[in-house]
Amino acid sequence: MVRSLKNPKKAKRKNKAKKGERSSDSVPSLPAKVWQPGVDKLEEGEELQCDASAYNSLHAFHIGWPCLSFDVLRDSLGLVRTEFPHSVYCVAGTQAEKSSWNSIGIFKLSNISGKRRDLVPNTGDENSDMDSDSSDSDEEEEAGSGTPVLQLRKVFHEGCVNRIRAMTQNPHIVASWGDTGHVQVWDISSHINALAESESDLSHGASAVSNQAPLFKFGGHKDEGYAIDWSPRVPGKLVSGDCRNCIHLWEPTSGATWNVSAKSYIGHTASVEDLQWSPTEDTVFASCSVDRNIIIWDTRMDNPLAATITAHKADVNVISWNKLASCMLASGSDDGTFSIQDLRMVKDGDSVVAHFDYHKHPITSIEWSPHEASTLAVSSSDNQLTIWDLSLERDEEEEAEFKTKMKEQVNAPTDLPPQLLFVHQGQKDLKELHWHSQIPGMVVSTAADGFNTLMPSNIENAIPANVA
Secondary structure (H helix, E strand, C coil): CCCCCCCCCCCCCCCCCCCCCCCCCCCCCCCCEEEEEECCCCCCCCCCCHHHHEEEEEEEECCCCEEEEEECCCCCCCCCCCCCEEEEEEEEEEECCCCCHHHHEEEEEEEEEEECCCCEEEEEECCHHHHHHHHHHCEEEECCCCEEEEEEEECCCCEEEEEEEEECCCCCEEEEEEECCEEEEEEEEEEHHHHHCCCCCCCCCCCEECCCCCCEEEEECCCCCEEEEEEECCCCCEEEEECCCEEEEECCCEEEEEEEEECCCCCCCCCCCEEEEEECCEEEEECCCCCCCCEECCCEEEEECCEEEEEECCCCCEEEEECCCCEEEEEECCCCCEEEEEEEHHHHHHHHHHHHCCCCCEEEEEEECHHHCEEEEECCCCCCEHHHHEECCCCHHHHHHHHHHHHHHHHHCCCCCCCEEEECCCCCCCCEEECCCCCCCCCCEEECCCCEEEEEEECCCCCCCCCC
C-alpha cells in the first residue's frame, strides 16, 4: 500500500559525484568489487558507484516536482527503434508541496545517446595489446553525442496526481486519478504537437502552466484512488478503482464523453490498488487490493466476479497482465514479494507458478516486457529496480564457457536467483516504471528525485512477429 511521496521537495541537480562519476579531488581508493544488494552491507564511509559499462544507455532528468505516476506515449517515430539517438514522449503527474502547484507534465526527451555492443565481447589475440584495443573499440560503439534535450509542457491539475494513464489506441487521450477524489480525462494533442515541432530546451521547467479544461470529469467515487486502466482492445473503455473498495466501468459514447456505471463493482473488502484489462478479452479485467486478493471480473456475466485469488500474505500493490502470454499475471506485494499466476490453473486452487522474495521492502511497480514474454521489471521501496527473465535456470556448463570467452574469473553468486538479470540503483524512493513499447530494452522509471531512462547491456531483445 506504500504509495504517497512524503514531504516532496523539488528535484535539484547535485554537484557531488554520482552514478559512477568521481569528483576531481577524490583520493585513490581500493579496487572496486561487485556489491550484492540484499547480501552485502555498506560500511561507514563507503559509497556505491555505478558501473557505466553495465548499461547501453543511462540518463537522469527531472521536470520539477516529483511524480508518483507517469506513462510512456506511443509515437509515430517508428514501431521498433534500435538505433541511437532515441526520443521518447511521456506524460506525468506531479506531487507538489501545495495542492495548487500541481500539474500534468507532457514532455519529450530527445538525443538519448547510448552504446551498441556484443553481449559477449570478442577479446581477440591475448598476446597483442594492439589487437585487444582494436577489439574493444569494435565491441562498444557510442551512438549519439551530447546530453539529452528535455522539452516540457504543463497543464494545471487540481490536487496531486495519484496515477495517470494514456489510452493505448489514442495516446493523446489521458486519464488522471487525483487526490481530490476525481477521475479526469484530458486531450493533450496540442501539447504533443507543440513538442514535436519545437527544438527548444525547457529542461528547467520554464514553460508556463496552461489552464486547460478536462474533456470529462467524474466525481462518483466516494474516496480518492490509485487504480485505473484503459482497455488495450476497446478504444475509450476504462476502469477506475478507489480506496473505499469500489470499481467503476467507463463506456465511451459518441463524442468526447463517457457513460460511467452508476453501480460499482464490489468484491474487495479494502482499497483497490491496481487494475489491468485482459490483453485478449474485451470484457475481462483484473483488480488487486489491500485485502491480499486478486479478482478476475467479466462484465458480460450477471455476477461479474469470475474468480478470486488469494495472492499474497500482505497487501497486493500492483499487477501486470502479460500481453505476449495472456495466461500469466504478475503481482507485487507490500511484503516485498512478487508472484506469477497462471490463470489457467485458478480453478485447480493453486495458480502460483513462480514466487520471489528478493526484495525486502514493498513492491511499487511491476510490468511485463512488451518484447519478451518471460521478462519483467520490478521496482521496490528498497530503491532497486530489478529485471527478471523467468525462463532462465543456472547452467554450470554455460558459465564455464562464458568464463573461457571472457578470459577472466567470473563467479555467479549462489545466493541470488538465476532469473535475476539486472539491478538498477541510484534513484531514491522508486515509484513506477514502464517499458518503452517501441524501443526494445528501454525502461523509464520515476522516483522522488526524478526520472531515469535505462537500457541494460545484458538484455538481448528478440523483436516479436506482431510489432504493431
